[in-house]
Amino acid sequence: MGSASDNEALIPACEMLDKFGIPYEKAIISAHRTPDWLFEWAQGAESRGLMVIIAAAGAAAALPGMVAALTLVPVLGVPLPATALNGVDALLSIVQMPAGVPVGTLAIGKPGATNAAILAAEIIGVRHPEVRERIRDWRAQRAAAARDVKVP
Amino acid sequence: MGSASDNEALIPACEMLDKFGIPYEKAIISAHRTPDWLFEWAQGAESRGLMVIIAAAGAAAALPGMVAALTLVPVLGVPLPATALNGVDALLSIVQMPAGVPVGTLAIGKPGATNAAILAAEIIGVRHPEVRERIRDWRAQRAAAARDVKVP
Amino acid sequence: MGSASDNEALIPACEMLDKFGIPYEKAIISAHRTPDWLFEWAQGAESRGLMVIIAAAGAAAALPGMVAALTLVPVLGVPLPATALNGVDALLSIVQMPAGVPVGTLAIGKPGATNAAILAAEIIGVRHPEVRERIRDWRAQRAAAARDVKVP
Amino acid sequence: MGSASDNEALIPACEMLDKFGIPYEKAIISAHRTPDWLFEWAQGAESRGLMVIIAAAGAAAALPGMVAALTLVPVLGVPLPATALNGVDALLSIVQMPAGVPVGTLAIGKPGATNAAILAAEIIGVRHPEVRERIRDWRAQRAAAARDVKVP
Amino acid sequence: MGSASDNEALIPACEMLDKFGIPYEKAIISAHRTPDWLFEWAQGAESRGLMVIIAAAGAAAALPGMVAALTLVPVLGVPLPATALNGVDALLSIVQMPAGVPVGTLAIGKPGATNAAILAAEIIGVRHPEVRERIRDWRAQRAAAARDVKVP
Amino acid sequence: MGSASDNEALIPACEMLDKFGIPYEKAIISAHRTPDWLFEWAQGAESRGLMVIIAAAGAAAALPGMVAALTLVPVLGVPLPATALNGVDALLSIVQMPAGVPVGTLAIGKPGATNAAILAAEIIGVRHPEVRERIRDWRAQRAAAARDVKVP
Amino acid sequence: MGSASDNEALIPACEMLDKFGIPYEKAIISAHRTPDWLFEWAQGAESRGLMVIIAAAGAAAALPGMVAALTLVPVLGVPLPATALNGVDALLSIVQMPAGVPVGTLAIGKPGATNAAILAAEIIGVRHPEVRERIRDWRAQRAAAARDVKVP
C-alpha cells in the first residue's frame, strides 16, 4: 500500500487471504515518497518468492504501475478513494497503463481490495490446486447462504 | 470476445500470446445474446484446462463478470470503446465488480488487449517458469530498443 | 434486487405497487454470486406469469441485462448508488445495453425505484385497463395536491 | 423524434418494428419548438390507441419526459448524440426523471433505438401473445446465428 | 421552482431581489407533475407583466426549457443538486438547450440562485436605470468590504 | 470572443441578431492575452450604450466572468469546444461563477451561440417591445414550418 | 486566495513555507469581486520582489489565470473544492489555460496547497541553493520516517 492511511481499506483483503490460508507480507511503500525503496522492494519480489503482488494506492496512484514495471510477478491494483475525486483519479492512474506493462485492476476501495485477494488466490490456484479448492468451498457456501437470505 | 466486431482490438493480444508461445482458444460469446452458451463455455473452462481467460467486451459489458461468476480460472477483462461513451461504460461495467467476484481489468481498447495477454503470460509464468523467462527476454529487448530510439 | 442491502431503496417501489393493487414477488438474486439461480429464476419468469420484472442493482450491475437476456418479459432496471462512483457505474452498466437485449432504465436510486413501479403499472395497464385507471386517479390527486401546496 | 435530423438514428427501430409486424405512427415533434403540438399529440395518444411511445431526442432532451407527463401510455426514451457532449446530456436529461413520471431509457444512439423497438414489442407482447412469439423466434434465430459465426 | 424542496436553495435569490427592491411572484410548478399548470402559468407570464423568470429545478430539469418554450420573457435557469449526480444532471438538462430556445444558465445550487437574482436585476436594469444604480451601490460596498477583510 | 478562431462558431449568433434587426459590435479580446484591453473594453461597455454582452470562449474560459466583473450590462456566456475536453472545461469555467457575479450561460458551441443571440434579443425586448414582436414572428414562423416538415 | 473561506485549505501551504524559511505575503483577492485590486496587486508583484505566486480558488476559478496574465512571476494554481462539483470545475478552470499564459496547476484541495508551497520552494531553490538544501533535508527525513512506519 502507498500510505499508512490505506491500511483500513486493505483489511478485507487480508481477511480473505487468511481465509484461503495464503501467507503474505504487507508493506507501506510510496512510489513518490520512497522511490528507492520501491525499486529495491519490487526488484526483489521474485527472488523473495512472491507469487502475486497487490498494490493499493490513491490519488495519482503510480505505485501499481511502477511495481509492474520492475517485476515479472503479476501485479493487481486497487484504486483507493483518497481525494476529492473519490477514486476516479486513482482508477484511471492504475487501469490506463500503456501497452507493455499490465496491472490487473479491481474496483475502487474495499470491494476492490476484497476482490484483489480473491483474484490473487485464483492466480495461486493455477499452480496450487488446494488453494483453488478452498475458493470453490467458499463460493459454494456463499451461494448457499445467498439462497437462504430472507427477503425483508 | 462479446462480438465479431471486437476481433480487431484483440489482434495485438493474439500476437503477444503467439510471441510467448502460449496456445489459446478464441471464441465469440455474448453474455446477452447467447447466455446459455456463455454458461456452458465458462463452466467448462476449468475442465478444458484453460489457465487464464481474457474477456473483452464493449457497452454494458457483462461478459467478463459473468464468466468470472462461473469459473475459478482467473478472468482478465478488456473494456472496448464500442459506443458513444468511448469505452467509459465498458470500463465501469467491468472494473466495478462487487466484492466476491473479481475481474482483473486492463486499459480501454488495444493497449488493454495487449496487456491482458502479457498479464495472462505472467500468471501462467507463476506455474511455468519457461514462460516467465520468455517475458523476461522480451522485456529486456524492448528496454534495450527503447534506449536506442533516436530522439527526433 | 442484487443484494439484501438494496432492499431499502426498493421500499418506495413496493409501496407504489401496493397502491396500484399490483401483486408481486420479491427476490434477492445476484448475477455474480448466484448465477445458476438467476438463470433458473429468469427463465421461469414467463411461466410463473410475471408481466414485468424490475431489476435493481449497484456497481457493475449485470443483473438487469442478464435477466433481459433470459426472458421475453419486459425488464426495467434501477441503478443503485452502491459504490464510490455513486451510481454512475450502475447507470452505465444497465442503460448501455448492446442492440438486441433491452432494459428500460430508470433514474439512480429511490426516484428510479418509484418510477420503475409506476412504469410497470403503466405496462400492465396496456392489458388491464383498471390498472391504468388507478394510475389516472393517483396522478389527478397528485396534481391537485401540487396546486394546493403553499409556497413557503 | 425531436428533430428531422434524428430520423437516421431511428431507422433501425422502424426496421425492428416492421420485423415484428407492429404498425406505428412516426412524428417529428419538438418539446421546445412546438410545445403546443406536443401537448395535443401526447394527450391524444391514448385515444388514438397507441400502446407504447418511443421518444428520441438529443441535447437537453425534454421530449420523453414531457410526453410521459401527459399520457398514461408507457414511454421509452432514446438519448441521441446531437451535441459536443456526445449524448451524455441527452442521457441524463431522459433517465434522471423525478419520482412520479417514468421514462424507460435505452442506450445512447442506434443501439438504444433498436432496443426501444424490441422493448416496445415486449410490452405489446404482454397483451398480444403472438407478438411475443415473433420476438421468441427472432431471438432463437439470432442466437443460432451467433453460434455459427466463424471466429476470424 | 419545480418542487417545494427546492425552496431553501432559492432563499438567497429572494433576499437579493428584496435588496434591490424588485417585487416578484414565487410559485412551485413542476414540468412533469403539473404540465397543464406550467403551460397556463408560462403562457400568461408576459401579460402578467413579468420582466424576467428564474426557473430552478433538479434531476432531469425540464422546467426552465419548457418555460422558455412558452414565453418571450427572458428565462434564467438554476440547476439544483437533487440527486445522486449532485446537480450535473440538472446542469446539462438546463444548459444544453437546442438552438432556438435559450435558457441563461447559472451555477449549481445556492451560488447559482443568488446569481440568477443579480442577473435578473441587471436585465431589469436595462430598462429601469434606478435598479442598475442599486446594483452599482451594492457592488461598490461589497468590493470595499472585500478589501477590508483581515487575512487570517 | 476570446480568439479569432472562435469566429466561425459565432456566425449563427450574428445572423440571428441581423434577423432581429439588432446592431452590434464584434471584438476579439482575450482575458489572458490582452487583459488591459479587456478592462478598458468591459469598463466602457455601459457608456458605449451596449445593452447586452455575449462573451464566447474556449478552454479555461475566463472572458465571460471577467467581463461580468467589470460591468453592470448583463453578460451571456458561450462555451466553445476548443480543447481535448470538447467544451466541458469552457462550460464549467463559465457557468460555475461564484455568488455575486453572474454569467447567463448557454450551450456549448453553435447552438449556444445562436441561443445567446436570441436571449440577448429577449433581454432587449424587455425595453424595446418591437424587438420582442420580431422574436414572436420568427417563433411563429418556425413553429409553423416545424409542423409542415414531412416525416421521412 | 480568492475568498476568506479558502484560508483553511492554505494552512498546510503556509506551514510548509515556514518550514523552508521562506517569507511570504498572504492576500484575499477575488478576480470577480475585486478585479481592480487584482490588476493592481498582480501588476505590482514583480516590483514587490515576489519570486513565485500561489493562487488558490474554487468554482469558475479565474484568479490564477488572470494573475498569470498580468505578471511574469511564475504562477502556481491550487483548485479548491468549493462547489457541488467538488473541485472539478476549479481544476479545469485553472489547468486548461490557452497557449501563451501558463499556470502550473497542483492537485485539488489541501494536497495541492501543500505541493504548491514545495514547488514554490523548488523554484526559489533554482536561484537560492540554501532553500534547495532545506528541501533536500526535509525529503530525506520524510523518506527515513516512511521506512520506519510500523505496518499495522
Next chain:
Amino acid sequence: MGSASDNEALIPACEMLDKFGIPYEKAIISAHRTPDWLFEWAQGAESRGLMVIIAAAGAAAALPGMVAALTLVPVLGVPLPATALNGVDALLSIVQMPAGVPVGTLAIGKPGATNAAILAAEIIGVRHPEVRERIRDWRAQRAAAARDVKVP
C-alpha cells in the same frame, strides 16, 4: 517525453524555448518501459545542471510524478491525449499528486506543451533576468498583434 509518439505534441514547446534562447536536452524515457533509465536520468538531472524539467506523457502517466520524486529540480507535467479517454486519464495521473511531491501541471496536449515551455522560461527568469526580459518582449508583441487582428 514518455514515448516517441509524444514528440509531435512537444514541437511547440521546443520552438518556444528556442525563441527565448534557452538550451535544452530532449529524451524519450518511459517510467514503465525503462524504469532504470528513468532513475538514472532523473537522479542525475541536478548535477547535469538542468534548471527545470518538462515531463510529457499520456495514459496512466507516471513519468512526471516519478521524475519529481527523484530530483529537486522543479518538474512541469504535460498530459497528452494518447488514449480513448482523450487525456483525462493523463491529466488526473499527473495533477493529482499526493502531498509531498509536486508536479506543476499544464493543459492537455499542445497548448499545455507550449505553456510548459513558457512557465519553464519564467522559472529560469527568477534567476536570469535576461530571460524574463525576452518573455516580456514576446508578450508585448503578442498583445500588440492581438489588438491589430481584423475582426472577420
